[in-house]
Amino acid sequence: MAIWSERFYLMIFVFLSFSLQAQIENKKHSFVTKKSSNIKQDAKILNLYNLYNSGEEKKAYQKAHILLKSKIDNRSIANTNLLLAYYFNKRAVIDSSIYYTNQAFKYNTVANDSLRNRLFALGYNLLAINYNKRGLFNESKKWHLKGIEASQKYNEKDLFYTHTHGLAQTYTELEDYQNALKLFKECLEYKDDPEIILGSYINIGDLYSRLKDYDNAAFYYKKGKILCEKTNNFQGKSIILLGLGENYQLQSKYQEALKMFQEALTIADENELNQLAIISRSTIGDCYIAQKKYEDAKLIFYEALKKSADFGLLQNQIDIYDELRKIAIKQEDFKNAYLLFEKSVHLKDSISKMERIKEINELEIKYKTAQKQKEIESLKFENETKKLTLASQEEAIKNMILREEILNKNSENTILSYQNSSNKKRNEISLLKKDQQLKALEINQQKKIKLFAVTAFFILLIPIIALLFQFYKRFKVQHLLNIKQAEISTQKINSILKEQELELIKASISGQDKERQRISQELHDSIGGNLAAIKLQVNHLNPTNFSNIQNISHQLDETYQQVRNLSHTLLPKKFNQNKFLEVLESYLNNISDASGIKISFIPYPKKEINELDENIQIEVFKITQELLTNTIKHAKATEIEMQLNYIENTLNLLFEDNGVGFEIENNTTGIGFANMENRINKLNGSFIIDSKLKRGTIFNIEIPILGPKPKTKIKGIDLKNQLDEFKSN
Numbered sequence: 001m002a003i004w005s006e007r008f009y010l011m012i013f014v015f016l017s018f019s020l021q022a023q024i025e026n027k028k029h030s031f032v033t034k035k036s037s038n039i040k041q042d043a044k045i046l047n048l049y050n051l052y053n054s055g056e057e058k059k060a061y062q063k064a065h066i067l068l069k070s071k072i073d074n075r076s077i078a079n080t081n082l083l084l085a086y087y088f089n090k091r092a093v094i095d096s097s098i099y100y101t102n103q104a105f106k107y108n109t110v111a112n113d114s115l116r117n118r119l120f121a122l123g124y125n126l127l128a129i130n131y132n133k134r135g136l137f138n139e140s141k142k143w144h145l146k147g148i149e150a151s152q153k154y155n156e157k158d159l160f161y162t163h164t165h166g167l168a169q170t171y172t173e174l175e176d177y178q179n180a181l182k183l184f185k186e187c188l189e190y191k192d193d194p195e196i197i198l199g200s201y202i203n204i205g206d207l208y209s210r211l212k213d214y215d216n217a218a219f220y221y222k223k224g225k226i227l228c229e230k231t232n233n234f235q236g237k238s239i240i241l242l243g244l245g246e247n248y249q250l251q252s253k254y255q256e257a258l259k260m261f262q263e264a265l266t267i268a269d270e271n272e273l274n275q276l277a278i279i280s281r282s283t284i285g286d287c288y289i290a291q292k293k294y295e296d297a298k299l300i301f302y303e304a305l306k307k308s309a310d311f312g313l314l315q316n317q318i319d320i321y322d323e324l325r326k327i328a329i330k331q332e333d334f335k336n337a338y339l340l341f342e343k344s345v346h347l348k349d350s351i352s353k354m355e356r357i358k359e360i361n362e363l364e365i366k367y368k369t370a371q372k373q374k375e376i377e378s379l380k381f382e383n384e385t386k387k388l389t390l391a392s393q394e395e396a397i398k399n400m401i402l403r404e405e406i407l408n409k410n411s412e413n414t415i416l417s418y419q420n421s422s423n424k425k426r427n428e429i430s431l432l433k434k435d436q437q438l439k440a441l442e443i444n445q446q447k448k449i450k451l452f453a454v455t456a457f458f459i460l461l462i463p464i465i466a467l468l469f470q471f472y473k474r475f476k477v478q479h480l481l482n483i484k485q486a487e488i489s490t491q492k493i494n495s496i497l498k499e500q501e502l503e504l505i506k507a508s509i510s511g512q513d514k515e516r517q518r519i520s521q522e523l524h525d526s527i528g529g530n531l532a533a534i535k536l537q538v539n540h541l542n543p544t545n546f547s548n549i550q551n552i553s554h555q556l557d558e559t560y561q562q563v564r565n566l567s568h569t570l571l572p573k574k575f576n577q578n579k580f581l582e583v584l585e586s587y588l589n590n591i592s593d594a595s596g597i598k599i600s601f602i603p604y605p606k607k608e609i610n611e612l613d614e615n616i617q618i619e620v621f622k623i624t625q626e627l628l629t630n631t632i633k634h635a636k637a638t639e640i641e642m643q644l645n646y647i648e649n650t651l652n653l654l655f656e657d658n659g660v661g662f663e664i665e666n667n668t669t670g671i672g673f674a675n676m677e678n679r680i681n682k683l684n685g686s687f688i689i690d691s692k693l694k695r696g697t698i699f700n701i702e703i704p705i706l707g708p709k710p711k712t713k714i715k716g717i718d719l720k721n722q723l724d725e726f727k728s729n
Helices: 004-033 039-053 057-069 074-090 094-106 113-134 137-153 157-173 177-187 194-210 214-231 234-250 254-270 274-290 294-310 314-330 334-409 411-539 546-570 580-595 606-610 614-635 671-682 716-728
Strands: 598-604 639-647 650-657 686-692 696-704
Touching: 039 057, 039 074, 057 074, 074 094, 074 113, 094 113, 113 137, 113 157, 137 157, 157 177, 157 194, 177 194, 194 214, 194 234, 214 234, 234 254, 234 274, 254 274, 274 294, 274 314, 294 314, 314 334, 411 546, 580 598, 580 606, 580 614, 580 639, 598 606, 606 639, 614 639, 614 650, 614 671, 614 696, 671 686
Parallel strands: 598 639
Antiparallel strands: 639 650, 650 696, 686 696
16 A cells, blocks of 8 residues: 555645645735725635634635625635635535636736735646646646746745645656656755755655665655654654655565554654554555564554544545455455455445535535525616616706706796606606516526526436436345355355365275275284194194294294284385385375365474384374364364474474364364374373364374484384294294
């Protein structure tokens, strides 16, 4: 999970705040220099910006709309619209932010050229950031270049470097790393704003890291870290530690990376930098995954998930669910992987639904705004009508006064004047009535058009909602079918595996039965017959007849040889050809291939174990066979780890599986378990069993070895000595 993008957007927020603060400082300056009746309007604008920067953004937004409805000059309208553009930019409502920025440009008619130019430069920066968020990087580049040109006109250094920094970030998105590096290094020359210098250090470090120049990346990250420590900038320090950690991670230096990530996490938690704390936990989890420490990774990811849920960070939750799903797949926990995938999809659907609601609210706001603008225009028209009426009344009064003066001189002229004035008045009133009727007709026509547009919108919206509902039902049914198919497939696979295990066990038992039958027949037909013949001859032995003694001796030799041959057939044939550990390891590999169980075997020291007495080796082999048979039949395990150690005259066999386990107190001893116990007791050994349900089973077997002695053949040697002694007598 790369963290370049997260740090990038955090830095955009930092520099957007910088631009807004610059606007406020400029406004303060204008308040001091301006001494006119508009000081009250300027004070209201300053109050809006102070509210916004103090965290009361919603309140500033509401007051800005109220202020726009009142009578204010163009400069105040422009600054109010610019604040609304900042408000919507922070919430990623791109269209509204662009609209209010253009409105600010429209009313930016202040006579002071430097102030007018500064507002344009600030607006260009907003447009560039909006287009960057939308992914139109070339459009963003265009507005930053216009901003640089505007800021150079009146030597506005703060805005020049703000645009230069933004242009460098755009070059980074366009993967033009060389130009980006050049501009970020140019920003380091601006010493008046430590935030721009800090942002440049971080971005230069990121670029060198992307270019795999890890030494230079670390150099700039560390310079940024020193600056953060001087200014007590905990947010910047946490971001830099994340960059250093990722730099180490790209070099596979996981211990150093973990150290950086954990330090970043500590700072983020202590200073309530919640989103950075979540990113820090996610990067630690990525590091654990790279080291295959899946359990540790899961723990840290679940911590990050809880924090993301607490703060309602839906996209972070989706990213964490995706990482947890990858871990589940690596651990072959496909059921959990599917559940995590479902949660991720559900969150994505929630985000889409919220965005649709947000779009509808924005459309409603736009509609209401347009409606209010029409009402304002209508009120303006009524005001103009009233002004005309008042003007007509004033003119009528003047005419009456004039008429009275004329009456004193000439009554006839007065009557004519009165008639003319009355006619004129009637004509004016008639014209005003006609104008009002035309205006009423125009307003009615506009209302009809709006009603038609709203009706058409809802008519289109109803089938769209119906289609979405049908799609949702089909998706739900398909989802249930997929779950059922997955369950059926899992059951089929499990049944096939069980059948294979049973076939293996049946084959093993069948082989053992055949071998017992052969041994029984051999003992009965060969050795039993010979011993019976020898017994008869001994019973009728004539001490004077030497030939009978020779026949008995010959038959004893033959019987010994048969016993010896039979004992050797009881051994695995490979013991005579290969070393004991090679035979055992080959047997374990065959069982692993046949059953699908992953078996790990670690012997130490190999030479000393291979030189142990053959009787001990055979018993260990048989014990191993019994342990594997029990695991295959009962444990449902997928992994087995077996260690065989010979240390200080003690042979230790440690056998562990990850199966279902069992309660030792409630366990009933079977024949196989009893055979294994007899073999261990025969070797004067001891064993311990550790098992719990759903946790697996551990067998720890210890066999004492009296002392080093060479390999001996099976007990036939003792029989040979007895025969030699019998012959000598």
